[in-house]
């Protein structure tokens with residue numbers, strides 16, 4: 001199915017200059033970039049984004065980490081992009097992430113795992129509308 005997903009380079013990924021590498025992986029796979037921005041995530045966006053984790057012991061440090069610097073948020077479109085992105089990003093726990101994935105190549109710890117990718121089509125829709133206004137998403141096609 002043609003679908004969209006939210007991919008976000010987390011503050012550690014930005015600070016380590018990994019934005020270009022991550023964009024390149026999605027472009028060369030064949031996905032289409034339809035939204036892109038750098039921002040300092042607000043507490044309210046992060047609280048909404050991580051609502052399901054609010055009772056976890058690591059929640060306060062997760063929010064601090066995600067607010068510790070800018071994030072690069074992207075919307076990628078394409079065939080099965082939600083599932084493919086999860087494989088490209090690798091296991092949430094970096095120690096389990098396979099080499100060749102973003103986390104398997106660049107991260108050693110679950111709490112500094114470089115990148116976020118939506119985990120289902122429904123979650124992707126919710127996360128895209130949380131991080132982007134609809135006017136910030138661009139519908140474009142190759143010209144002839």
Ligand code: CMP
Pocket residue numbers: 053058062092110111112113115116117
């Ligand atoms: P992500 O899957 O993008 O979104 C939830 C985040 O919570 C996850 O990445 C990790 O960054 C973080 N997280 C999940 N489990 C733990 C944990 N046990 N300790 C620290 N951070 C965690």
